[in-house]
Amino acid sequence: MTSLFLNGIFGVGLFLLLLAGGAALHRLNIERTYRRVAATSKAKVVDNREANSNGGKISKDKLKEEIMEEMFTRQGSNFNACAVAAWMLLFAAFAYFYFLTPEIFPRHNYFQVSAVASGPLGFGAFGLSVLLFSLVVAAFIPEKVYGYYEISRGTKVAVMFAVPLLAVSIFLSVNLGTIYPETDLPSRSFAFLALFASEAALLWPVYADALGGMR
Amino acid sequence: MKRLAACIIIILLFLPLAAQAQGVSPSPPKSTPSSSGGSSGGESSSSSGGRRVVQLDLDSMVGNMEKWKQDDPTKFEYLKKLLHIPFVPPKEYAPPTVLVWYPSGKGEITRNDKLDIYAWVKNDNPIEVRSDVYLWLEAKGPGEEEFTRIGSQRVILANEYSEKTNATVRDWSSITPFIDSQEVGNATFRIWFNDMHNTYFTDTMYAKPYQQDDYYSVLRLDLINSPPKVDEDSIRVNPFRARYNDPIRYEARFVDTDGDAVSVTLHILDDQEKEVWNWTQIVRSGTNVTFIASEYGFFGEEDAGKNFSYFYTFGDGLNSNRTAIHSGPRLLASPKIFVSDPDASPADENRYWWQNYRFSLKVKNPEVNNLRIDLYTSTPSHPNRRQDTVVINASEEVQEVLFDLAPFDVSDAGQSFSYHFRYSATDQNSREETGVISGGAINPKIVKYPIYSAVTVANILAVLLAALVGGIVIERRFYR
Numbered sequence: 001m002t003s004l005f006l007n008g009i010f011g012v013g014l015f016l017l018l019l020a021g022g023a024a025l026h027r028l029n030i031e032r033t034y035r036r037v038a039a040t041s042k043a044k045v046v047d048n049r050e051a052n053s054n055g056g057k058i059s060k061d062k063l064k065e066e067i068m069e070e071m072f073t074r075q076g077s078n079f080n081a082c083a084v085a086a087w088m089l090l091f092a093a094f095a096y097f098y099f100l101t102p103e104i105f106p107r108h109n110y111f112q113v114s115a116v117a118s119g120p121l122g123f124g125a126f127g128l129s130v131l132l133f134s135l136v137v138a139a140f141i142p143e144k145v146y147g148y149y150e151i152s153r154g155t156k157v158a159v160m161f162a163v164p165l166l167a168v169s170i171f172l173s174v175n176l177g178t179i180y181p182e183t184d185l186p187s188r189s190f191a192f193l194a195l196f197a198s199e200a201a202l203l204w205p206v207y208a209d210a211l212g213g214m215r
Numbered sequence: 216m217k218r219l220a221a222c223i224i225i226i227l228l229f230l231p232l233a234a235q236a237q238g239v240s241p242s243p244p245k246s247t248p249s250s251s252g253g254s255s256g257g258e259s260s261s262s263s264g265g266r267r268v269v270q271l272d273l274d275s276m277v278g279n280m281e282k283w284k285q286d287d288p289t290k291f292e293y294l295k296k297l298l299h300i301p302f303v304p305p306k307e308y309a310p311p312t313v314l315v316w317y318p319s320g321k322g323e324i325t326r327n328d329k330l331d332i333y334a335w336v337k338n339d340n341p342i343e344v345r346s347d348v349y350l351w352l353e354a355k356g357p358g359e360e361e362f363t364r365i366g367s368q369r370v371i372l373a374n375e376y377s378e379k380t381n382a383t384v385r386d387w388s389s390i391t392p393f394i395d396s397q398e399v400g401n402a403t404f405r406i407w408f409n410d411m412h413n414t415y416f417t418d419t420m421y422a423k424p425y426q427q428d429d430y431y432s433v434l435r436l437d438l439i440n441s442p443p444k445v446d447e448d449s450i451r452v453n454p455f456r457a458r459y460n461d462p463i464r465y466e467a468r469f470v471d472t473d474g475d476a477v478s479v480t481l482h483i484l485d486d487q488e489k490e491v492w493n494w495t496q497i498v499r500s501g502t503n504v505t506f507i508a509s510e511y512g513f514f515g516e517e518d519a520g521k522n523f524s525y526f527y528t529f530g531d532g533l534n535s536n537r538t539a540i541h542s543g544p545r546l547l548a549s550p551k552i553f554v555s556d557p558d559a560s561p562a563d564e565n566r567y568w569w570q571n572y573r574f575s576l577k578v579k580n581p582e583v584n585n586l587r588i589d590l591y592t593s594t595p596s597h598p599n600r601r602q603d604t605v606v607i608n609a610s611e612e613v614q615e616v617l618f619d620l621a622p623f624d625v626s627d628a629g630q631s632f633s634y635h636f637r638y639s640a641t642d643q644n645s646r647e648e649t650g651v652i653s654g655g656a657i658n659p660k661i662v663k664y665p666i667y668s669a670v671t672v673a674n675i676l677a678v679l680l681a682a683l684v685g686g687i688v689i690e691r692r693f694y695r
Contacts, residue, residue: 080694085686092678101661111661114596114626118569120663120670122625127678131685139689167679174675175666181629181659 006188008104015094015199022203025210026145030068032213033148037067072147075156080142082160086202087138088131089166093195095130096173101180123174149205159205162198169194304344304412311338311348313408313417314430316384323437325473326396326533329389334406335430336371337382345373346411350385353407353416354392357400357438364407365392393438397532404434442534443471443500445527452525452543458645459519459546463508467527467538471500475531479504483513484524484540491523508544520548520641547645552586553579554642559634559654566655568628569663574602574618576636576649584608587639590618593651596626629659 038060075083095110102109110126111117117126151159172191176184200207284291316333324330334350348371353362369385376383393402405418418424418433425432449468457463469477480495492513498504508514514523522545528537556577562570580586586609590602602622607614616636623632632655637648664670 074694077690077694081683081686081690083686084689085682088682088685089679092682111625111628114624117626117661118624121674122662123671123674124677127674128681131678131681135685135689138685139693142690142694163683167675170678171666171675174671178662178664178666178671180661 006104008098011098011104011192014196018196018199018203022206026148026206029206029209029213030148033071034064034067038063068148073150075142075146075151079146079151079156079160082163083142083146083202084138086159086162086166086198087141088134089163089170090195090198090202091134091138092127092130093166093169093173093191093198096127096170096177097191097195100126100173100177103176103180103183123177127170146205149209151205155205155208158201162201165194165198165201169198308340308344308412310410310413310415310420311336311340311408313337313348313350313406313415313420314425314432315352315404315406315417315434316430317404317434318429320429321436323439324393324402325439325441325475326394327391327474329391331386331388332390332404332434333387334369334385334408335382336376336384336408337380338371338376339381342373345376347372348411349409351407352387352390353405355403356393356396357398357402362403362405362407365390365404396438399438399440399533402436402438404436405432440475440531440533441472442536443469443475443477443529443531445469445529445536445538447538449503450527450538450541452541455543456545456547456645459514459516460509462510463514463544465506465508465525466503468503469498469500469529471531473531474500475533476500477504477529477531479527479529481506482526482528484526486522486524488524488540514546518546521546548641550643550645551580551583551640552638552642554636554638554649557634557636557649557652559652565658565660567658567660567663568623568625569621571619571621572623572654574620574634574636576616577613578607578616578638579613580607580609580640581611582609583640585639588616589637590622590634591637592622592632592634592654594623594627594630594632594657596630597624623657625661627657628661629657631656 098104099109100111102111110122116122119125169191172187172194176187176191280291283294314335316335317330318333319331321328332352334352336348336350338345338348350369350371352365354365355362366387369387371383371385403418405416408415408417421432446468449466451467452463452465454461454463465481467479469479471477476497476499478495478497480493482490483492485491492511494506494511496504496506522542524540524542526538526540528535530536554576556575558576559572559574561567561572574590576588578586578588586607588605588607590604591599592602593599600622603618603620605616605618607616631653633651633653635649635651639647641647666672
């Protein structure tokens with residue numbers, strides 16, 4: 001179990017696999033919804049070239065566009081703000097956990113950038129730079145992903161709860177950095193669990209819809 | 216008719232000798248001719264039993280001849296004509312055929328090639344007609360007008376020919392006729408020979424030049440030369456930094472593929488690249504040439520502190536070349552300062568990378584003002600890093616130079632470090648730096664602040680707040 005928390009290849013692979021799985025399932029969920037709606041539509045769905053709305057025909061793209069508009073649901077300001085913050089913190093916690101100290105990747109870690117890492121603002125600079133990059137992705141998650149799902153209150157709570165959970169993970173990872181080269185397995189374990197539990201919570205709406213669709 | 220007269224005179228002269236043949240014996244040659252004081256014609260007479268016996272004495276005869284030559288030169292010349300019988304070879308006699316035999320067939324030769332050249336001689340005359348043959352090998356090198364004789368004379372007696380072929384050979388083996396040649400080009404060989412009747416040269420005796428297989432009336436070869444080369448990697452001056460009276464050795468290796476001796480001249484230049492000395496050695500190809508400065512007296516005390524350079528010119532007598540200019544030696548200046556007790560100590564025993572370290576060096580500097588002392592540290596992450604410079608002035612007292620600084624960063628954590636000082640004057644070891652001194656290991660801890668420190672907490676809070684603010688701003692900007 002100890003080696004599981006310290007296995008960088010496993011951890012990074014699992015993190016990326018969950019993300020890729022979420023992206024793929026989200027695409028399948030949208031496609032499944034479209035097919036169901038198209039099957040029940042009175043208008044005849046044809047290829048884009050044959051589309052003629054006057055003749056009772058509608059193109060696939062047009063139908064998909066209309067369906068997406070119909071499906072979009074506002075999730076609420078607090079949820080959206082928390083979701084964006086949680087996704088940004090997810091990437092920051094991931095970087096702190098795996099790439100802060102030489103413990104997991106001795107040749108690829110933040111302390112190789114010695115000029116910044118040697119300063120008193122090193123931890124902050126590292127986290128802020130990761131946040132800046134992750135902002136590009138996180139900003140569109142509520143609109144492009146969560147807006148197409150009916151997210152239950154419990155799931156929303158879970159997504160919003162990811163923010164403090166990720167804060168704990170970051171705190172523990174920084175603590176591991178301050179005591180390096182000593183190690184603290186409980187901190188490492190809890191930070192790992194907090195990181196992946198948060199990722200699971202943030203992706204749960206997609207996975208849950210996919211499971212429902214399968215049933 | 217003349218021959219007949221000469222025969223009669225000889226008979227008359229030797230008749231008494233024939234009569235007393237039993238009593239005549241050659242007497243040893245004397246250094247000066249003497250007169251017997253007896254009868255003319257070199258004969259002496261004695262009476263024995265009423266008979267007059269004429270005894271021919273060679274010394275008396277020679278004496279008479281000289282007397283006749285003086286007294287009546289005209290008659291003496293006439294007598295000579297009467298006695299002269301020119302040798303006429305038999306009518307069936309033919310001069311031998313002589314050719315140069317060069318079996319190696321190598322058309323291009325160098326000065327050091329050892330050549331094997333033979334005279335092939337065929338003499339078809341009957342053995343009773345043959346005469347001795349005397350031979351010389353002659354060669355003419357590039358640029359030479361005349362042939363010169365090579366080696367020693369060879370002789371073939373009448374009975375030294377093969378009975379089957381009537382031929383024989385004489386050799387000039389392992390000859391190096393052009394070893395001192397100063398030119399390259401055509402090299403020509405011929406044979407001079409004399410058969411007791413006449414003198415011949417193989418290059419002119421035949422109506423047209425003969426060449427078949429390895430046999431030549433005149434042998435023409437091409438004398439070539441490969442220029443010597445220098446092994447650039449072998450050029451060195453050792454030691455590169457030295458005192459003026461050290462045994463500084465200039466070494467280099469030159470190779471001449473022809474095996475020629477190489478004349479090597481070392482040219483030493485001062486710091487203005489002006490030649491100040493040169494010296495020449497002649498070395499065998501492939502051997503190291505060594506010039507030891509102290510043996511030749513290249514450098515004196517006044518050269519201390521100067522930088523020199525050098526190059527070589529080299530040649531084999533036909534081709535010459537030169538090397539590039541190489542720097543060295545750097546002659547050490549006379550000591551100006553005395554240094555001792557270099558030391559490094561961390562602020563505390565933890566030896567963290569973020570701590571200050573105190574480096575010190577004791578310097579006695581009686582004469583140099585503005586003496587620069589640089590501190591360098593080395594770790595695997597930051598090799599040979601200059602940390603700081605201290606400038607001191609001359610003083611009769613020993614000065615302690617201090618550097619109190621934080622020389623490392625986080626990438627040095629867990630590594631060993633070393634340090635050394637460099638200074639702008641020569642120390643007592645004729646050096647301008649101390650040796651590299653080990654400073655020990657740096658603590659592997661990488662973060663200066665504990666988790667509960669305000670700095671760490673502030674860093675974490677900054678990240679969390681940035682994420683929350685980012686979420687709120689995004690929501691307000693894009694989702695309303």
